[in-house]
């Protein structure tokens with residue numbers, strides 16, 4: 110019924126395989142958690158974390174270990190790490206726009222800052238590959254994206270760029286392809302599950 | 318497809334990332350992706366790049382330098398990895414954070430620094446079990 114490659118939970122240690130740790134990075138609200146949940150839900154029926162229209166809902170990275178990606182004849186065992194959205198500025202006023210009280214908003218801004226710092230530190234040695242998620246309805250040339258892709262390149266980490274939310278009418282995934290022609294770009298809808306099999310194939314190829 | 322600066326017409330090869338910081342020749346921020354077929358029409362036929370964009374229905378890409386990058390002190394040249402601008406307002410130096418295990422905190426605009434937020438050092442920044 111579903112065209113996804115078969116994915117299931119699986120204890121890699123039994124097989125003595127090294128697992129790649131794949132970090133899902135990208136700006137806030139790109140759909141990182143939705144994508145992580147989609148991948149993990151197919152494995153365990155669980156979710157990685159709450160999805161929200163409020164930026165920085167994911168303020169602590171969450172992990173799901175031992176996710177087996179099967180694509181064609183290749184099998185790959187990965188740990189999925191969902192990270193807080195990366196930004197260069199965090200202001201508590203942003204949270205107050207979503208109806209939060211000032212104190213709560215300030216606490217949240219601090220947590221979000223710590224979460225981003227943590228996720229950036231992981232790029233140094235704890236992440237083996239990056240899925241960089243972008244919202245296809247947004248301008249890919251944002252400073253933070255250029256900077257992040259530059260950092261990922263400098264760290265020599267393999268990267269897949271995901272052009273997400275292609276289900277939306279104003280999605281322009283072609284812009285993302287034009288912006289980052291040096292990297293593989295996969296167009297998906299994490300929400301609707303469109304084109305996930307292509308993403309799994311790319312994951313098997315790039316993070317092997 | 319190569320792209321061209323809409324202001325000075327300079328052409329950039331495929332996958333050129335240098336344009337992301339603006340055109341190195343004229344500082345232009347708008348670029349058009351042009352197919353090889355039409356890429357010389359600006360010179361040969363005296364068309365503006367915008368005209369070519371219109372005819373080929375290609376979107377003109379605008380490179381935005383937002384936030385700290387346009388400030389007099391570029392955030393990349395600062396030493397701190399996180400600046401606390403005021404209560405609940407932070408600026409993060411992503412490159413610095415990705416480079417060094419230390420977190421150097423800058424406070425306000427008076428150039429004071431402090432190493433590490435107490436709550437940040439309590440937690441291990443390393444998810445790997447050693």
Ligand SMILES: Nc1nc2c(ncn2[C@@H]2O[C@H](COP(=O)(O)OP(=O)(O)O)[C@@H](O)[C@H]2O)c(=O)[nH]1
Nearest residue numbers: 137138139140141142143160161274298299300
């Ligand atoms: N239309 C559409 N919305 C999406 C998609 N993926 C995520 N969203 C929505 O975008 C918002 C942010 O999603 P979330 O996964 O929390 O983003 P994150 O901040 O990157 O983790 C939520 O309202 C999601 O429902 C998608 O593929 N299509």
Ligand SMILES: [Mg+2]
Nearest residue numbers: 141142166167
């Ligand atoms: Mg999230």
